[in-house]
Amino acid sequence: MYAVLGKRNGRVLSDEMREGSSIFNVTAVLPVVESFGLQRKFAMRTSGLASPQLKFTHWEVNIIHIAQLYCL
Numbered sequence: 001m002y003a004v005l006g007k008r009n010g011r012v013l014s015d016e017m018r019e020g021s022s023i024f025n026v027t028a029v030l031p032v033v034e035s036f037g038l039q040r041k042f043a044m045r046t047s048g049l050a051s052p053q054l055k056f057t058h059w060e061v062n063i064i065h066i067a068q069l070y071c072l
Contacts, residue, residue, distance in 0.1 A: 008034035
């Protein structure tokens with residue numbers, strides 16, 4: 001999961017194992033444009049064991065994306 005998020009300019013905010021279960025929660029942020037196809041990519045990389053729950057929480061300027069645009 002971390003590799004998939006990293007390749008999509010994601011940033012992990014927290015990760016924790018839910019006590020008494022096999023559920024592992026990861027909270028991360030990533031650009032909306034990078035969220036397309038995320039479910040499919042997680043399913044491929046984890047053999048279907050991980051699935052994202054996406055929720056829009058805020059917006060911010062993505063310096064990496066702006067730099068990539070100007071370097072083309």
